[in-house]
Amino acid sequence: xxxxxxxxxxxxxxxxxxxxxxxxxxxxxxxxxxxxxxxxxxxxxxxxxxxxxxxxxxxxxxxxxxxxxxxxxxxxxxxxxxxxxxxxxxxxxxxxxxxxxxxxxxxxxxxxxxxxxxxxxxxxxxxxxxxxxxxxxxxxxxxxxxxxxxxxxxxxxxxxxxxxxxxxxxxxxxxxxxxxxxxxxxxxxxxxxxxxxxxxxxxxxxxxxxxxxxxxxxxxxxxxxxxxxxxxxxxxxxxxxxxxxxxxxxxxxxxxxxxxxxxxxxxxxxxxxxxxxxxxxxxxxxxxxxxxxxxxxxxxx
Amino acid sequence: xxxxxxxxxxxxxxxxxxxxxxxxxxxxxxxxxxxxxxxxxxxxxxxxxxxxxxxxxxxxxxxxxxxxxxxxxxxxxxxxxxxxxxxxxxxxxxxxxxxxxxx
Numbered sequence: 001x002x003x004x005x006x007x008x009x010x011x012x013x014x015x016x017x018x019x020x021x022x023x024x025x026x027x028x029x030x031x032x033x034x035x036x037x038x039x040x041x042x043x044x045x046x047x048x049x050x051x052x053x054x055x056x057x058x059x060x061x062x063x064x065x066x067x068x069x070x071x072x073x074x075x076x077x078x079x080x081x082x083x084x085x086x087x088x089x090x091x092x093x094x095x096x097x098x099x100x101x102x103x104x105x106x107x108x109x110x111x112x113x114x115x116x117x118x119x120x121x122x123x124x125x126x127x128x129x130x131x132x133x134x135x136x137x138x139x140x141x142x143x144x145x146x147x148x149x150x151x152x153x154x155x156x157x158x159x160x161x162x163x164x165x166x167x168x169x170x171x172x173x174x175x176x177x178x179x180x181x182x183x184x185x186x187x188x189x190x191x192x193x194x195x196x197x198x199x200x201x202x203x204x205x206x207x208x209x210x211x212x213x214x215x216x217x218x219x220x221x222x223x224x225x226x227x228x229x230x231x232x233x234x235x236x237x238x239x240x241x242x243x244x245x246x247x248x249x250x251x252x253x254x255x256x257x258x259x260x261x262x263x264x265x266x267x268x269x270x271x272x273x274x275x276x277x278x279x280x281x282x283x284x285x286x287x288x289x290x291x292x293x294x295x296x297x298x299x300x301x
Numbered sequence: 302x303x304x305x306x307x308x309x310x311x312x313x314x315x316x317x318x319x320x321x322x323x324x325x326x327x328x329x330x331x332x333x334x335x336x337x338x339x340x341x342x343x344x345x346x347x348x349x350x351x352x353x354x355x356x357x358x359x360x361x362x363x364x365x366x367x368x369x370x371x372x373x374x375x376x377x378x379x380x381x382x383x384x385x386x387x388x389x390x391x392x393x394x395x396x397x398x399x400x401x402x403x404x
Contacts, residue, residue, distance in 0.1 A: 029338065063353075066352075066363070066375060067349055069324045070348050071345040073326045073327035074326075100342050103342070103344045104345045105344055106311065106341075106342045106343055109311070110311065110347035114346060
């Protein structure tokens, strides 16, 4: 008979690992035996003839051989490790054995040490992302725009999630009282995934248009809306770099679909970068006129 | 001399079990249980953490067994520093016990 497998897509937060152990034990009782444990999904094989008790340890051992051997000596079978340092172990369940036989941390100090390892990791990463959040807030103040805002939300969500997790995990007793926050974790993960997708889309969809026009001498006004046209895909603040060097007054305008000038300036010499311009969704083109030679550089991002 | 920190129960029993000779993790666990009449247990996670830390402190070291039948088995051995740390802890515990008897 072919082996029957199933994959469970369930994410557990680090401070909720005891809930994961309970779920693995319950799955084993129902005949689903863990093949590979993971942070976001786990794989099981159907085998109703055995029953295991599970333990998860957060540890990146210096000596993996000695680590696995230490567990094997006490009847623990090593299942697998995740990329980020969580190790799964199981022991065949025997109703005659006392409950302590299924504990891997038998004193408070070692449990605190294990939790402390994760707390240090979470604090390090959480503080780094907190720093990014602050930098992105400053960027948002200097040049407000949606892609920066989306990325700011992602950084802030991960920072808050990790720092909150570190606080919970630091106190082993509180982790038991905070068990019901699986839904909160799902919200955080959703914010992170959607925020990342939004950051990418908002970044790619920006016009990223630039043009350079030079003329030695010219007397006729010119409008070239085919070459000098760009599209704005969503309403936001955009930033213009403009440089004009002309022998006579040069008029530069950005014109929208309705023919309205949304930006205009007239000068012989002009140089400014990062001019904030709010633009709605739609097509825009550049309108320029000058009675003599000029050199004009324009870009919008 | 620097005042030493009180030892955790697991550290204390591991050192105690190694005082008479090298042993492997499972042997330490069984000996601890029988010495303490089943009150003290050392789970695998606790055992790995404690032995790693004590190796870093230089209290114990790892040797390979050369007994026939169990060659290449990993054993832990008490070092001189480990023995000293155990002596200090025993002295501290006896003093505490004596103090209790005085009161």
